[in-house]
Amino acid sequence: MRDDVAWTVDRGRYEDTVTPWEQESWRTAALAWVADALAAHGLRAAGPLRVRLRPWSVLARVPVAGRPAVWFKANPPASGFEGALTAALARWVPRHVLAPLAVDADRGWSLLPDGGALFRDLLERRAVGPETWEELLRQYADMQRALVPHTRDIARLGVPDARPDRMPRIFDELIARNTALRPADRSRLDRLRPRLLDWCAELAGLGVPDSLDHADLHDGQLFHPEPGRYTFFDWGDATVSHPFCSLHVTARRAAERYGPAVMARLRDAYLEPWTDDGRTTGELRRAVDLAWRLSALGRARAWGGLFPAAPGATAPGTAGASLSGHSARSLLELLDEPPF
Incomplete structure (x- = not known):
């Protein structure tokens, strides 16, 4: 060429x-x-x-x-x-x-290669009920479970480490370098830090093994190549983290289509493959609540993965400033209560 x-x-x-x-x-x-x-x-x-x-x-x-x-x-x-x-x-x-x-x-x-029809395209062509989102989340959870033995190998590939014990450090780094946070919001996040430490410790203590977190799994990031099958792509924001951090983006996108009442249904469908490990439904739901909040760190971190500035540039430009604002908004989601 x-x-x-x-x-x-x-x-x-x-x-x-x-x-x-x-x-x-x-x-x-x-x-x-x-x-x-x-x-x-x-x-x-x-x-x-x-x-x-x-x-x-x-x-x-x-x-x-x-x-x-x-x-x-x-x-x-x-x-x-x-x-x-x-x-x-x-x-x-x-x-x-x-x-x-x-x-x-x-x-x-x-x-x-071409992956076939995007799930987003399917949603535009015909009416699709929440049960379709339930099935894609079950398949995604099955994939995460299959990847648990490969977690160390994934990290060796350079995928960022965002496991619960690393999250406080990630939080501190994101706060320190963000230029878009207003002083009042920065103070709110500073006051949140002790609670964040407790959430991280509790989430790690629940014992769900770390795996791959896509960190941005929405309807434009998966294909629906044939009935009953989904394939997942676009792994540039991925981290090694608590697997339940993945649920936030997908459930939010589904709620935009069906209303907030669908979230609990999708949560339970996602958790079905994780029930084989002897943990109670209450423990798994608690882990989802914690991971729901903490997943904001993965999204905030992802907005910083940009191409280097052009030689001689003295400012990040409007694109960099805009993305810093997106990162700040993601950080502030740590303050939101889980919707379940």
């Missing part, structure tokens, strides 16, 4: 975003890597690229002759583990994830 291939660019709301795509040498290397990766599978690109540039990723849809398009993704250093993690997940839990066509772990590049 030559550097003179045609492409269109979507920057969304981040018009001032600077990514490696603007660097000709980087772009040339990336396009050559994609061409070589396709050739290794007997494939070739056919047609213009659609490139989506965001502060946290470069994503390009690459049309391929004779088959569905493939997707090139480049991560910034903070989430550069995603390609290697995706490849490892394809070995450990192949039914639940996409198998990449190629990964360059050193450069944070990956090439992925």
Whole structure:
């Protein structure tokens, strides 16, 4: 694939975003890597690229002759583990994830096949009841349970460590570097810290083993390739953490569609696969309450995983300031009571 291939660019709301795509040498290397990766599978690109540039990723849809398009993704250093993690997940839990066509772990590049219909697209095409969300959460929980023996291997890939005993330090670091917190909100969070220490200790003491937390599992982050089956993708925000931290984003998104009463139903569906370990329903629900609050730390941390600023830049730009604001709002969710 030559550097003179045609492409269109979507920057969304981040018009001032600077990514490696603007660097000709980087772009040339990336396009050559994609061409070589396709050739290794007997494939070739056919047609213009659609490139989506965001502060946290470069994503390009690459049309391929004779088959569905493939997707090139480049991560910034903070989430550069995603390609290697995706490849490892394809070995450990192949039914639940996409198998990449190629990964360059050193450069944070990956090439992925088309995953079929997004769950979001299914929701737009026809009426879907809460039972569908229950099933996807059961399958996601099954995947997390299968990954428990691989937790140390996941951490060795560079996936951030956000286990309960690490959460107080993460909290302190996020508070210290956030530039968008108002003084009154910073004081509220400072006063919350003793309670946060208690929550972390209690959550760890309940004994649910750590696993992989997607940290942003919504209807646009999973495919529904066939009836009764879901595959999960986009692991750039993932952490090694308490598995129940994953429930927050999914349940909130479902509640936007069906109303808040659905949350308890989804919680219990998610917990079904975890009942085999001898813990009571009360213990598991208590763990969900604690993880619901503490999951805010994972979301707040994820907003900092951006491409480095351009050389000579003296300020983070409007995109960086906006994302700092998102991180601040996530931190303030620690103050919210669980909705169950």
